[in-house]
Amino acid sequence: MQKNLSILIIYLITLISITSCSSTSQKIEALRPEPDDAVPLTYTKTPSYINLPVSIKLKDIENKTNSLLSGLIYEDNKIEDDDIEIKVWKQAPITITNDxxxxxxxxxxxxxxKVWVKYRVGTKTLGVELYKTQEFNLNGMVTLLSDVSLVNWRLKSKTTLKSLNWVESPTMTVFGKNMPITYLINPAxxxxxxxxxxxIDSAIEDSMDFKPNVLDAISKISSPFLMSEANKSWFKISPLEIYSTNAKLKNDSFLLNMGLKCYMETLIGNKPESKFDNNKFALKSVDKIPEQISANIAAVSTYQEASKLMNTNFAGQEFGSxxxxxxxxxxxxxxxxxxxVISLDLLGAVNGTVYLNGVPQYNDTTKEIYFDKxxxxxxxxxxxxxxxxxLAQGIILKKIEQSCHYSIKQNLDDAKQSMMAYLKNYSPMPGVFINGKMEDIQFQKVELTNQAMIAFIKVNGTVNVAIDGLK
Structure with a gap:
């Protein structure tokens, strides 16, 4: 009896031990794959080209020219050299049209x-001056034609006087004959x-100095734009070069194609620094600029931020059975x-940290980053x-893999919306309005750095810049 009791006790202890072992979590202490050394965040940047077709109405040039050209245009107060004094004023507003x-x-x-003329007739005999002077006021219309080109940020015109038509033609008596005063003035x-x-050339050139306006607009555009307060994501344009075709006159407007070469990025964290320096930008002449814009945007996602997004996928999930x-x-x-490298802190039948690795890929349908292999x-x-x-079996790994993804749809939408903000009647300065449209965002590639994953995306579209009343 005592022997049987001993056997029973041993059996129960063994059973308890086995049961205890089967219910106790196993520890795993895998070696941690140390990350590569942290270095400043650098990655391959692809320039974007933004086309800015500018349309300037002749009416705006006319208004600006009238404000700059007024009052006395010409004055000759010396009568001794050619027997004539002349003063010329702009009498009424100038009109500018397409010829x-x-x-x-x-x-x-x-x-x-309006022309004021003092004309002198007479002789000088034996040192005695016998002169007669007479003053006249005349009205006339001058017609001028100008060729225009773009030179160093300005519309440069070359103007030629084509005709001068007098509204009235008064006469004066010269040596007993009535002579039209215009006949005497025309040589002058x-x-x-x-x-x-x-x-006219100076007024057009002064009214059409693009440099301050263009650089001021680019400076404003290059200031980082907050896309999401929650994610602290910023959209940044870094200008590199500015291009322009020559100005063309068409119907009632001047057409000028300008282009901006720049880097575009979306960044997460504190507001990035804007390093735009307008003293470094010269206007480069080109023959043609494509009508469509091509924007290459780098969406920077730090590993810390990506980890936060992936944590939400694993919340409340259990793996195994x-x-x-x-x-x-x-x-x-x-x-x-x-x-x-993806580290997973586990709790349950296995306690500890396991490490997986893989190559990030992009799912164009779900707009997600996932990890291949x-x-x-x-x-x-x-x-x-x-x-x-x-736990090492493929079926469990496959289920874990399904949660190892995170969406960048919000990043893409934010990037597109931030660009659209510049294309919906955006006015960087009084009288200048930017409008346009954008096509769907195209994903290009993922590039890895020691600190972040960079998703490169491309957007095509069109942009139009309208100038409504130059200031």
Missing amino acids: HGKEGEKIKTVLPL VSLFKAKIEQS GSKKVKVQNVAMWHKEGKI LDYVLDTKSRLMRTANW
């Missing part, structure tokens, strides 16, 4: 003039012809030798084979 001539389209400027037109041409189940308590990610790191796999073979 469709045989030589192509040119600016046609009609300038109403050559005196103020060059002055009027120069005045029966007594062989684990929960993922925390996810962390980093870069190691061209792959992403995800597998346990070699040391982790060998330890699991010895302690928890069931």
Whole structure:
């Protein structure tokens, strides 16, 4: 009886031990794959090209020219050299239109003039001056034609006086004959012809200095734009070069294609620094700029931020079945030798941290980053084979893999929306309005750095810049 009791006790102890062993969690202590050394975040940047077709109405040039050119245009107070004094004023507003001539389209400027003339007739005999002077006021219309080109940020015109038509033609008596005063004045037109041409050229050039406006607009655009307060994501444009075709006159407007070469990025964290320096930008002339914009955007996602997103996928999930189940308590990610290491802190039938690695890929349908050929790191796999073979099996790994993804749809949408903010009647300065449209975002590639994954995306579209009343 005592012997049987001893056997029973031993059996119960063994049973308890076995039961205890089967219900106690197994520990795993795999070697941690250390991340690559942290270095400043650098990655391959692809320039973007933004086309800015500018349309300037002749009416705006007319208004600006009238504000700059007023009052006395020409004055000759010396009568001794040619027996004539002349003062010329702009009498009424200038009109500027398109002249469709045989030589192509040119600016046609009609300038109403008021001319005051003092004319002297007489002789000088034996040192005695016998002169008679008479003053006249005349009204006339000067017609000028201008060729226009773009030179160093300005519309440069070359103006030629084509005709001068007098509204009235008073006469004066010269040696007993009535002579039209315009007949006497017309030879003197050559005196103020060059002055009027120069005045028109100067007024057009001064009214059409693009540099301050363009650089001011680019400076504003290059200031980082907060896309999401919650994610602290920023959209940043870094200008590199500015291009322009020559100005063309078409119908009632000047057409000017400008282009901006720049880098575009979305960044997470504190507001990035804007390093725009307008002193470094020269306007480069080109023959043609494509009509569509091509924006290449780098969406920077740090491993810390990506880990936070992946943690939400594992929340509340269990992997395995029966007594062989684990929960993922925390996810962390980093870069190691061209792959992403994913650490999973486990709690359940297995306690400890396991490490997986894989190559990030992009799912264009779900707009998600996922990891291709995800597998346990070699040391982790060998330890699991010895302690928890069931966890190392493909079916469990496949289920874990399904949670190892995170969406960048919000990043893509934010990037698109931030660009659209510049294309919906955006006015960087008074009188300038930017509108356009964008096509769907195209994913390009993922590039790994020691600190972040960079998703490169491309967007095509069109942009139009309208100038409504130059200031």
